[in-house]
Amino acid sequence: MHPAPSVILFTTLSGLGFGLLAFLGIGQPPVTGWVAFVFYVIAYGLAVGGLLASTFHLGNRKNAIKAFSQWRTSWLSREAWLSVFALVAMGLYAAGAVFGSVLIAPIGIIGAALSVATVYSTSMIYAQLKTVPRWNQPLTPVLFLSLSLAGGAMLAAATMVAIPLLVLAGVIQLAWWWQGDRRFGEAGSTLATATGLGAIGTPRQFEPPHTGTNYLMKEMVFVVGRKHARKLRTIAFAAMIVFPVLMLLVSGGHLAAGLAILSHLAGTLISRWLYFAEAEHVVGLYYGAR
């Protein structure tokens, strides 16, 4: 799949932002006043910035408001609603914390739950697609949620929670990669099933339908990223999990925490780039590629 920068930024940044909102919602840290203001600026900047980035890949942005209409069937529509609900609930909670110095726990807990649900709905947009077997596995939502909460815990300065969450996210990331590498084979689609010619023999592409490229090939038959996939996985894992955990273990200072967060963000961006670049869509079979 084409790793569009807008979608990589969206899933990464809004994941972090909603992760932080979830921690703020449960009173971790129980900040009020100006300190709370700074926390909420960061959280809303990430969450809303990510959501705005996602609109940049739309072909026809003027109809974006209609994305709220199909929540009964579409995960993308559910995500639109949940993100608005989460931002509104947490906005009320934030207003109390910043301007009134009161933490209205019930609203915070509802906001935290909605923030987690938003990240879940984002992950389900991908996990529901049978056409991309690598994404179509139960661990995909678990991966998104664990990374969101680990990043959120780091931003919330909840070090003692962040370390185990990072380790958990790392284990899930490894399991997701391991499982993802097997998914295309398990899904069972081949050129033989795609063309129905398997009963005669083993088909292969003789001639493509056109000499140039097309939307489908640009969007779904992306192969460039696979060359260095192993190295990139190692770099992503080191930056996203290993380095932040070490930094948080050795020092409780702001500098160490800042470096840990930046490293985690960079690693997550690489991991998310691979998430798209390594994902093979079954339509590639028709083009003799994956």
Add this chain to the structure above:
Amino acid sequence: MTALPETTDKKLGLVIDLDTCVGCHACVVACKGWNTENYGAPLSDVDPYGGDPVGSFLNRVHSYEVEPKDGPAQVVHFPKSCLHCEDAPCVTVCPTGASYKRAEDGIVLVDESACMGCGLCAWACPYGAREMDQVAGIMKKCTLCVDRIYNENLEEVDRVPACVRTCPAGARHFGDLGDPDSDVSKLVAARGGIDLMPEQGTKPVNKYLPPRIKDRISRTQAALEPVADTPTGLLGWVDRALEKL
């Protein structure tokens, strides 16, 4: 709502005969012609006369080679367009309600006035049947020529999809695949029509007729009979004359 209808009154679709298709791409051209001039946003081409042309098409013809264990390889031309699936995953993922399947005839359509061009439906389709137009930013797909098949301004013979009307080989058939007595359903039954990627669970309405089993030249027929060891008549004279040289 982009929910799929429980059932459809008809299941209009295409039956494509892989035995008959000659790979001329006339259906591709007819499709692009009709659908760029009529309903909705035109099917744009970007850099059509330059070095890197790319354009939107609702129908494309692939070509595959398949080699049986005990025979020579054969080439199969393979037209592919929207299969108007009963369980169309492209419809349910749509967040705006632009994508829908009609309850009356089962045609899967895009309401262009509601499409925001997110491309998720194209991701959900295993067949590559949907293409986002690069100029309009709107998802385009086969409409089964919905503006032809019910169009009383056209001669009755023309009230079929443009690809079917134009096919010079008679490899494309249009009809109601929900009616077991329709010509297309009988054709599918007689020729063992198949679904593409049945493991995806989309239940396509369009069916493909696999190539018929080809005649094989047997090994004993393959070589010419040897000239008789003891020729007679003219051949005998030639034989004797050549021996003496």
